[in-house]
Amino acid sequence: MAPTRAQIEQKLARLELPDGGNLISRDMVRALTVDGGDVRFVIEAPSPDLARRMEPLRAAAERAALSVDGVTRATAALTAHGPAAAAKAPPGLKLGGHPKGGNEPIKPVGVKSILAIASGKGGVGKSTVSSNLAVALAKQGRRVGLLDADIYGPSQPRMMGVSQRPASPDGKIIEPLHAHGVTLMSIGLMLEPDKAVVWRGPMLMGALQQMMSQVNWGELDVLIVDLPPGTGDVQLTLCQRAAPTGAIIVSTPQDVALLDARKAMDMFNTLKTPVLGLIENMSTFHCPNCGHETQIFGHDGVRVEAEKLELPFLGALPIDLETRLAGDAGTPVAAGDGPVAQAYAQLADRLVKGGLA
Secondary structure, X not given: OOOOHHHHHHHHOOOEOOOOOEOOOOOOEEEEEEEOOEEEEEEEEOOHHHHHOOHHHHHHHHHHHHOOOOOOEEEEEEEEOOHHHHOOOOOOOOOOOOOOOOOOOOOOOOEOOEEEEEOOOOOOOHHHHHHHHHHHHHHOOOOEEEEEOOOOXXXXXXXXXXXXXXXXXXXXXXXXXEEOOEEEEEHHHOOXXXXXXXXXXXXXXXXXXXXXXXXXXXXXXXEEEEOOOOOOHHHHHHHHHOOOOEEEEEEOOOHHHHHHHHHHHXXXXXXXXXXEEEEEOOOOEEOOOOOOEEOEOEOOHHHHHHHHHOOOEEEEOOOOHHHHHHHHHOOOHHHXXXXXXXXXXXXXXXXXXXXXX
């Protein structure tokens, strides 16, 4: 029987660290891949100085992986995050440029399902839904990836609380980052925070191709793709070349947002990508002081639209201060236990039971 990721992690969890915890509990194992009997992973130290003292631990980790039945080769590499790593671009790697391979598929190997999170217009909370849904699914034991494909306005690094630059040891394959149980990649991690992306359509499509096919995603149950708003080149490339399982449309209840949401749904129908359901975001506001409930953007507009189109209505999410503060702080609200976290947990549970994640 072939070794599994869980078996490897179980062995690595036995390697105690001098200052407490182990490699798994301290979330120091990155890019763990199991290819038959070949096991590869990275041990990420908190600082370059500590990494230089961890060679005995690296060797012990390789021996631990080799002790699993069926493992014939184990390779562990040491790396570190910190100011020095964050300021250095991956060597030899260039993002953007015209896409290659014509219409060849770009779906990552090892990814079972791809869910596109889309909206017809900006400002409806699509990225917030993407990050929180990813975390909620990870809390349910799913292996989740999150690709920030909103190339002009990447916000996932801030929302997920990561800032270090991904590594690319060979200048070809990018090692993604990990946060809150989610594997993450974003163009925002490769650029200075205030630097604008000034690219034409072909460069956008080339960047998406690279982030789909040149990132070491590993084995994932679901890859959530946070799309840019609208119906442009990124959506076209994803649907035509990555064959997503389906798309989830996020909209606020107001008529103006629903007008654009309908266009997004029409685009997915044209591209033969199933629309799996609709989410009503910013559905209602509960005053934390007096408890009064206000429908700032209207109410039930998305539910009515879903019923009209005979599509699943996946849930209504409130607009609240906790969600905004959590996103700005880099810890999505779904990572907690409050009412909004429970709403995302219910949404994740519905997707899992439906076989979509």
